[in-house]
Amino acid sequence: MPKTQQYLDSRIVDKINQYIAANSERAVPVTSYLHPAELGKKLNLKIPDAGCSQEELYRFIDLYLKYAVRTGHSQFFNQLWSGFTLPGFLGDLFTSLTNTSMYTYEVAPVATLLEKTLIQKMGLLAGFSDPEGIFMTGGSNGNLLAMMIARNITLPRIKHQGYEEGSNLVVFVSDQSHYSFEKAANILGIGSSQVIKVKSDNRGSLIPEELKLKIEQSLAAGKRPFFVAATAGTTVLGAFDPCDRIAAIAHKYNLWFHVDGSLGGTVLLSPQHLNLLKGIEMADSFVWNPHKLMGLPLTCSVILLKEKGHLFRTNSTSGTEYIFHEDESGACDLGPFSLQCGRRVDVLKLWLSWMFYGNQGYADRIDRFFELAAYMEEIVQQHSRLELMAPRTSVNICFRYLPKTHRNINDFNLRLRQKLAGAGICLVNYSYLGKNLVLRPVIANHELTRSDIDLFFNNLHATAEDLL
Numbered sequence: 001m002p003k004t005q006q007y008l009d010s011r012i013v014d015k016i017n018q019y020i021a022a023n024s025e026r027a028v029p030v031t032s033y034l035h036p037a038e039l040g041k042k043l044n045l046k047i048p049d050a051g052c053s054q055e056e057l058y059r060f061i062d063l064y065l066k067y068a069v070r071t072g073h074s075q076f077f078n079q080l081w082s083g084f085t086l087p088g089f090l091g092d093l094f095t096s097l098t099n100t101s102m103y104t105y106e107v108a109p110v111a112t113l114l115e116k117t118l119i120q121k122m123g124l125l126a127g128f129s130d131p132e133g134i135f136m137t138g139g140s141n142g143n144l145l146a147m148m149i150a151r152n153i154t155l156p157r158i159k160h161q162g163y164e165e166g167s168n169l170v171v172f173v174s175d176q177s178h179y180s181f182e183k184a185a186n187i188l189g190i191g192s193s194q195v196i197k198v199k200s201d202n203r204g205s206l207i208p209e210e211l212k213l214k215i216e217q218s219l220a221a222g223k224r225p226f227f228v229a230a231t232a233g234t235t236v237l238g239a240f241d242p243c244d245r246i247a248a249i250a251h252k253y254n255l256w257f258h259v260d261g262s263l264g265g266t267v268l269l270s271p272q273h274l275n276l277l278k279g280i281e282m283a284d285s286f287v288w289n290p291h292k293l294m295g296l297p298l299t300c301s302v303i304l305l306k307e308k309g310h311l312f313r314t315n316s317t318s319g320t321e322y323i324f325h326e327d328e329s330g331a332c333d334l335g336p337f338s339l340q341c342g343r344r345v346d347v348l349k350l351w352l353s354w355m356f357y358g359n360q361g362y363a364d365r366i367d368r369f370f371e372l373a374a375y376m377e378e379i380v381q382q383h384s385r386l387e388l389m390a391p392r393t394s395v396n397i398c399f400r401y402l403p404k405t406h407r408n409i410n411d412f413n414l415r416l417r418q419k420l421a422g423a424g425i426c427l428v429n430y431s432y433l434g435k436n437l438v439l440r441p442v443i444a445n446h447e448l449t450r451s452d453i454d455l456f457f458n459n460l461h462a463t464a465e466d467l468l
Contacts, residue, residue: 029424127281
């Protein structure tokens with residue numbers, strides 16, 4: 001028998017408020033890390049045959065919150081997203097409460113109009129005079145769809161007849177680009193080995209002359225270049241590729257020009273830093289993840305196209321008569337333009353947040369991120385035990401600690417990072433630049449202050465001294 005209808009009570013509201021408030025308490029750990037086997041025992045991962053009581057449900061929620069990573073904490077610098085915002089949270093809450101899908105206007109009337117409105121607004125910000133677009137499940141799928149559209153334009157018969165023998169398609173990306181391009185090439189049958197990595201400079205930006213050289217080499221080898229992607233905000237260095245110069249090359253060789261702005265797309269909202277995206281209006285497609293620097297709950301991602309028609313031609317198919325009807329609202333249906341059928345409403349949290357903070361509020365936020373990142377960079381440059389490993393472009397800072405006596409610097413920095421994380425002091429990610437391991441804090445939490453950054457470095461130095 002189904003259980004009695006449950007309602008939210010004051011205890012749940014209290015749990016939510018207490019969790020939010022604790023994010024700003026420095027004594028609260030960022031994470032309470034346990035080994036997977038140990039955590040499994042704490043959680044007692046068994047589904048009961050007869051179900052459980054509401055009290056037991058609440059107790060499990062307490063455990064979940066205790067061991068979940070606090071991504072809204074002031075010492076969480078690990079990913080390209082961080083922080084908590086009330087309108088974003090409310091958007092996700094009421095999205096789940098209404099529990100609809102984005103395939104037809106009939107079942108998602110308000111959300112459909114919101115999505116169409118924001119696609120228009122975001123496209124115009126990118127310089128597309130008559131844009132189209134769709135919300136995606138993340139930047140990786142946006143990059144996949146952009147490559148798929150370009151492939152179908154290059155090989156018009158492929159949608160229905162499959163690959164032609166000797167297609168030899170090749171893709172060009174920066175050597176600092178996201179791994180999703182190789183995944184997309186695999187999924188689309190192009191082959192991950194046909195993704196050509198183009199050399200970047202010391203800031204992590206693609207070198208246009210190297211791109212031109214790679215294209216010429218591919219043509220000489222009998223390959224068929226068709227797609228080039230610039231990155232606006234690389235994952236490790238936060239670098240921006242020169243869109244204007246890449247666009248000129250792409251147009252010369254008749255390549256589809258895509259920009260992966262998963263991280264850096266939000267810079268469009270800052271007049272002060274808009275120059276980093278110079279030439280974005282010459283792109284054919286553009287991916288932007290508001291769940292990063294706009295501070296929204298995961299996921300909220302958009303692909304924008306300069307010209308209308310590509311989404312429908314690429315994604316439409318037969319056998320949809322049961323859901324898409326030719327009536328007065330059918331013209332507003334977004335389902336035929338999407339890779340998915342059922343699709344979560346991700347627009348409400350973006351709409352509420354943009355409505356709440358406004359254009360100026362987001363411009364100020366981005367400018368503040370850059371100011372704090374510059375402050376963090378300055379601290380690194382002025383300390384004798386810290387080494388900046390690459391010039392900073394945006395909100396990522398790559399550095400390492402130089403121990404006095406320890407010979408294996410990579411090993412020391414990895415142990416330093418792991419000890420900070422294991423103790424719940426802070427969570428900061430690491431990567432490699434060449435053979436050098438670097439720590440890579442990211443400024444993405446809109447509540448961060450200089451004192452939070454000071455605390456980060458104080459904890460870093462204290463923990464490093466303990467390891468020596």
